[in-house]
Amino acid sequence: MHSHIQKLADIAAKPSRMIIGLMSGTSLDGLDVALCRLSGEGLATKVELINFCTVDYDQDYKQRVKAVFSKRQVDLQMVTLLHPWIGLEHGRMINECLQQWQLTANDVDVVASHGQTIYHCPQRQHQLAEFGNATLQIGDADHLAVKTGIITISDFRQKHIAAGGEGAPLAVYGDYLLFSSPAENRILLNIGGIANLTYLPSSQDANAVFSSDIGPGNTMMDAYIQAYFPGQYYDRSAALANAGEINSALLAALKQDRFFALGFPKTTGPEVFNLAYLEQAQQQSSTENLNRADVMATLNRFSADMIVHAITSMTAELDQFVIYASGGGIHNPLLMQHISRALPDISIASTAELDINPDAKEAVLFAVLANECLVGGKQKFSNTREGIPSVTMGKISFSD
Numbered sequence: 001m002h003s004h005i006q007k008l009a010d011i012a013a014k015p016s017r018m019i020i021g022l023m024s025g026t027s028l029d030g031l032d033v034a035l036c037r038l039s040g041e042g043l044a045t046k047v048e049l050i051n052f053c054t055v056d057y058d059q060d061y062k063q064r065v066k067a068v069f070s071k072r073q074v075d076l077q078m079v080t081l082l083h084p085w086i087g088l089e090h091g092r093m094i095n096e097c098l099q100q101w102q103l104t105a106n107d108v109d110v111v112a113s114h115g116q117t118i119y120h121c122p123q124r125q126h127q128l129a130e131f132g133n134a135t136l137q138i139g140d141a142d143h144l145a146v147k148t149g150i151i152t153i154s155d156f157r158q159k160h161i162a163a164g165g166e167g168a169p170l171a172v173y174g175d176y177l178l179f180s181s182p183a184e185n186r187i188l189l190n191i192g193g194i195a196n197l198t199y200l201p202s203s204q205d206a207n208a209v210f211s212s213d214i215g216p217g218n219t220m221m222d223a224y225i226q227a228y229f230p231g232q233y234y235d236r237s238a239a240l241a242n243a244g245e246i247n248s249a250l251l252a253a254l255k256q257d258r259f260f261a262l263g264f265p266k267t268t269g270p271e272v273f274n275l276a277y278l279e280q281a282q283q284q285s286s287t288e289n290l291n292r293a294d295v296m297a298t299l300n301r302f303s304a305d306m307i308v309h310a311i312t313s314m315t316a317e318l319d320q321f322v323i324y325a326s327g328g329g330i331h332n333p334l335l336m337q338h339i340s341r342a343l344p345d346i347s348i349a350s351t352a353e354l355d356i357n358p359d360a361k362e363a364v365l366f367a368v369l370a371n372e373c374l375v376g377g378k379q380k381f382s383n384t385r386e387g388i389p390s391v392t393m394g395k396i397s398f399s400d
């Protein structure tokens with residue numbers, strides 16, 4: 001047996017494993033690095049978040065990735081160059097975090113690397129009959145493994161698609177394993193660039209678990225402020241949106257997209273929800289001359305309304321449930337106010353109540369997927385339930 005395989009078997013046999021979960025989402029703000037101690041598998045999985053940090057991307061990094069991000073036409077040489085480069089950059093960022101935490105590569109068993117999504121296109125979006133669902137994450141894990149000296153499990157979304165899913169949301173697997181509880185029906189709501197949710201019934205029945213993307217979380221607000229307020233990356237504390245008024249004609253036009261007419265589950269990304277989408281809605285509603293604060297106020301309300309719509313339609317038959325929110329959008333006070341006002345009888349907490357830092361949650365969930373790749377695989381989801389195939393995800397890269 002190759003010593004690498006023996007090493008993997010030894011890691012799998014340990015009573016607990018140290019796994020670094022990485023997430024770099026659609027907001028392109030930074031790399032979330034979550035060092036977790038994991039034990040058990042399936043519903044017996046236990047996670048302890050030992051250390052967490054977001055390593056901010058500098059301007060060069062952002063510009064390089066943005067040049068190929070969610071665009072139909074890109075410089076293919078640049079995509080090819082970025083694939084190893086992002087792997088190396090993420091490796092360098094892990095090394096920095098380890099140094100900061102006064103740890104070494106030997107203290108970590110495995111890295112779980114999401115990579116950087118640069119294009120996501122489910123069949124229902126591209127509508128090309130001869131092609132299926134597709135998604136592309138770059139940031140090569142062999143480079144990351146060699147740079148850090150740590151075995152790396154990566155590229156989780158391809159198996160999901162190969163087994164009939166759209167490649168997202170993957171959060172549902174970890175949400176179910178970590179947060180499902182007989183005490184209450186739960187909605188795990190993540191408001192990142194794109195918003196998504198997972199429904200976890202108190203029955204803990206894996207076949208009744210449900211998950212879907214919702215539409216934009218922060219992505220359109222971020223794109224708008226970045227385009228018109230150079231130097232600002234997001235509408236901090238909703239300062240701009242709070243200075244404006246919601247325009248009902250624009251709001252109605254924003255809600256017209258085909259995506260919202262599709263049934264759940266479904267997935268999407270900034271390939272759909274971007275500035276061109278806003279411009280089209282402004283043309284349709286003759287609101288091209290709206291002032292910037294009003295546009296931001298309307299975009300903020302648009303995200304909130306679609307989140308509320310998804311929650312109410314997915315919970316129509318439920319008496320009671322609690323929402324646990326995560327992702328950067330929970331720091332946008334106006335967005336959260338719109339959501340809670342529209343759902344006055346629903347308790348909205350953050351995943352901190354479930355002992356997971358809401359900013360770290362997605363990175364932790366990738367650590368859980370890596371743990372399942374190593375020691376799990378027994379928890380089954382219903383084969384008939386669209387979007388949650390019962391598969392083991394991730395590819396393994398060795399460091400030497």
Ligand SMILES: Nc1ncnc2c1ncn2[C@@H]1O[C@H](COP(=O)(O)OP(=O)(O)OP(=O)(O)O)[C@@H](O)[C@H]1O
Nearest residue numbers: 025026027192193194218234237327328329331332
């Ligand atoms: N103080 C704040 N005020 C307003 N918005 C905020 C604040 N802090 C964070 N945000 C929003 O959260 C975003 C980052 O969210 P997050 O890190 O969850 O995104 P992501 O992981 O890239 O997204 P995804 O889940 O789609 O992959 C920022 O770009 C910003 O829009």
Ligand SMILES: CC(=O)N[C@H]1[C@@H]2OC[C@@H](O2)[C@@H](O)[C@@H]1O[C@H](C)C(=O)O
Nearest residue numbers: 117120168169170171194196213362
């Ligand atoms: C293709 C892709 O990267 N999708 C992301 C994105 O960000 C949020 C939403 O869109 C979700 O579908 C997904 O990420 C989370 C982690 C998921 O798969 O659950």
